[in-house]
Amino acid sequence: MLTDVDLPAPGLLWTRWATIAASLTGIGFADVWFVDERGAHHDDHGGSWARLALLDGARAVLFGYDRDHSATAATDPPIDLLTGAPEWLPWDDLVALADDNRLGFVVWHTEGRWSRTRYRDDVGDGLVQTVGAVLSSENTLRELGEVITEWGGHELRTAASRDEVREAAERLLASAVRGQVAGEAFSRLLGRVPSLDLQAALLAAGQGGITAGTRPPRIPPGSRPPMRRVRRLSEGEHDRLVWAAMQDAVELDRPSPPETGELAALADWMRGRASGGDGRCTVLVYADATSLSAQPGSHPPADREGEGRWQAYRELTELVRSLRRAEADPRYGRWLFLRVSTTAEDFEISRYYDSWPPWWPDDGVSGPWRTNLQEEMDGRGPQWRPGWVRLLDPSVAFRP
Structure with missing residues (x-):
């Protein structure tokens, strides 16, 4: 099912985006907000990004991901953000991003409205956090002010100087809406920044279609694949599937390592x-x-008076890793779980190579990483790999 999304018209989003992009390019930051033949892009170089693409027929698509707020990419159970999406979207890009869990939101514009796949309102998708700067004129004007103060490093010490920047930003944005941005508009706003490259700003504005005689780039319509992988298990569900299989597994009959x-x-x-x-x-x-x-355990190692909080754990880590290396075997592999109990004269040891021991708690949230388990299994001979290894394959989480 689909739901409508309250967003500005695609042309208005694009104009604001291209204005910010050209302004930042003009002072030497050409890879944060920018435009190319594939659309308008935002990349914070910290894992959050967005892209707006225009198509003929007043169609558009806006998609992206926020590293902190795109809960849609990791919901339990998973959300298919492409359910009900139209044929003309850039499916090759979207499917690849969805497969990599790097797609937090997808909204498309056609017939005068924005739409997306329906999901609960309390599930954040990261759209506002990622592209908030272009969602209103006020936000864009604030962003243009930060081009001067934050990116350009120019301090506005007086109310008069702040008013001048505000007025210059308003004029620049108004000329962008008319598609008539010229050098004077950039100079009025960006002239305070010593690194201003007016030609670079104008070139970027032309690429964005906001100068006289230019138009924004359009992408060709895409084509929905006849079949595509759809995630049926969330990351958490996939983990729990593997962990449950480990708990059901039995240890293979391998010789004990020498003392x-x-x-x-x-x-x-x-x-x-x-x-x-x-x-x-x-x-x-x-x-x-x-x-x-x-x-x-029943008798955990005690801390010593005066030592740091993690000293005992650091010592234990070093000793356990040394033991694990010493007992490793290229055929049988290395154990995953270890229990050792000592008395004054003796000790007992249990090693688990292939299964989740009953004495290790399972809270359904934390456990061995699948990628780490795969690395361990790859270091063994095939005959010493338990049956649950096949569940580590990422394709298990998808259908068909």
Whole structure:
């Protein structure tokens, strides 16, 4: 199902966008707001971006992603932002972005209105946060002021100077709406910034179609693919599918690794950290090539008076990683979960290579990363990989 979206007309959005882009280009920032043959772009170079593209017939599409506010890209269950989208959208671009979880919003304009796939109002898509600067004239004027103060580094110390910048921004935007931006309008606003390159600003304005005799670029209509992958599992659902399979798995029958000095060193460290001074200590850990986490057992290692908060954990991490390296085998791989319990004279150890042990809690949110698990499985012989390995394939989350 679709829903209407309250946005300015495409031409007005475009004019504001192109005005900001040309102004920033004129002072040396040509890759934040910019225009090319594929449309108008915004990229904050921190993971948030947007693109506005015009097509013939008063059609347009606006799409993008905000790294902090596009909850639509990671909802549980997933949202297909392209459900009900029209044939003429740039499908090749949109499908690739959706597959990579880098599509937070898609809205399209046709027959005089903006539309999008319907989803709950409390699910943020990041549109306002990403392109807010062009959603109203006031926002655009504020952004043009920041071109001077923030990007250009020019301080407006008096009310009169602020009024002058405001008036210059209003004149520039008005001339852009008429499609008659000239050098004087840029000079009036940007002349305060020493780095002004008037020719660069005018060239960018021409590319944006806001100077006399120019028009904004149009993209050709796209074509909906006959079949496309649609996410059926969210990232969280995919994780939980793998974790559930790990909990159902059984350990393959591999030989135990030989005792090593690294194991003895870990046991000695644990006895030295026994809270009761009786050598009783328990360590529960998960480890892979790039991450390690620990859970408190029945007798967790004790902190020592005067040491830093994380000192014991840092020491444990070093000892566990050393043990894991020492016990690694190119055929059988490396264990993922480890439980060690010590007494004053002895110790017990359990290693889990292929399954999620019953003593490791599952909160449904945190657990081994699928990419890390895949790396671990790739380091084993095929016959020593448990059945749930096939679930690590990213394609499992999509249909068909």
